[in-house]
Amino acid sequence: MSRTDQALAAVAELTGDTPASARRLGGGDAAATFEVGLADGGTVFAKTASADMPGASAAEAASLAWLAEADSVPVPAVHGHDEHWLVTDHIRTASPTKPAAEELGRGLARMHAAGAPAHGAPPPGGPSDAWIGLAPMRNEPTPEWPSFYAAHRIEPYLRRAVDSGTVTAQEGEVISRVCAHIEDLAGPAESPARLHGDLWSGNVHWGDGGDGTRAWLIDPAAHGGHRETDLAMLQLFGCPHLDRVLSAYDEVHPLAEGWRDRVSLHQLFPLLVHAVLFGRGFATQAVTAARSALG
Missing domain, CATH: 3.90.1200.10 (Aminoglycoside phosphotransferase (APH), C-terminal lobe)
Incomplete structure (x- = not known):
């Protein structure tokens, strides 16, 4: 299964949403990031960590949740994670002001x-x-x-x-x-x-x-x-x-x-x-x- 197919499968399993498309954003064979379009028109961000980084997805998910609790600086919401994948909000890029x-x-x-x-x-x-x-x-x-x-x-x-x-x-x-x-x-x-x-x-x-x-x-x-x-x-x-x-x-x-x-x-x-x-x-x-x- 290709990394793109894995991203689609991970989003479906971790969020319960139906993915329609995936666009690779970066990363090598061991780690990669994707913008995943959903059937309802929304988008999410899917990220996989290297196999050499056990627990990385869980650590990042816990970090995001903890920072979000402070209700101070916005962080992407976590939609799901497992041993290999983390799925969050996808934030469209804008210019600094x-x-x-x-x-x-x-x-x-x-x-x-x-x-x-x-x-x-x-x-x-x-x-x-x-x-x-x-x-x-x-x-x-x-x-x-x-x-x-x-x-x-x-x-x-x-x-x-x-x-x-x-x-x-x-x-x-x-x-x-x-x-x-x-x-x-x-x-x-x-x-x-x-x-x-x-x-x-x-x-x-x-x-x-x-x-x-x-x-x-x-x-x-x-x-x-x-x-x-x-x-x-x-x-x-x-x-x-x-x-x-x-x-x-x-x-x-x-x-x-x-x-x-x-x-x-x-x-x-x-x-x-x-x-x-x-x-x-x-x-x-x-x-x-x-x-x-x-x-």
């Missing part, structure tokens, strides 16, 4: 304020062993953010990067110093926020909101954590009208003093993930971020 960016900033502030049981807590019903992109990510509830961030966000990816030779031993020592001094670098203590968890610009989908453009959050790796981590990741690869996003956020939920000085600390995690997945270029960026965080 300044008002939508400001709405995103305010929504992120409310989403983070919705909170989490602990730093590192997975979404309700979500697995502890989840994924960020193609990399495994462990969600382990931890009382304090600094120890969670060092033990479960920096050190696992640093070990993998050093073991593979992507990060040299000397560079690894620089990054390890961040973990050793994390209590001094972390800034004021904050309650655990409800994070998207993989908030780079590609996971902000500018789409039709019914009455104009809205920014939708897609592909989350949600967990409890420090709200500055989401915002730092958003700054890492850029975002349309980013200044409007951050200003609107700060108006609703003011950031702690010195947050701009901590951006490199919070970017260290996604940079190490990218180093593990994509190689040396991101490793050098991670070392630069570590040096900047250490001051």
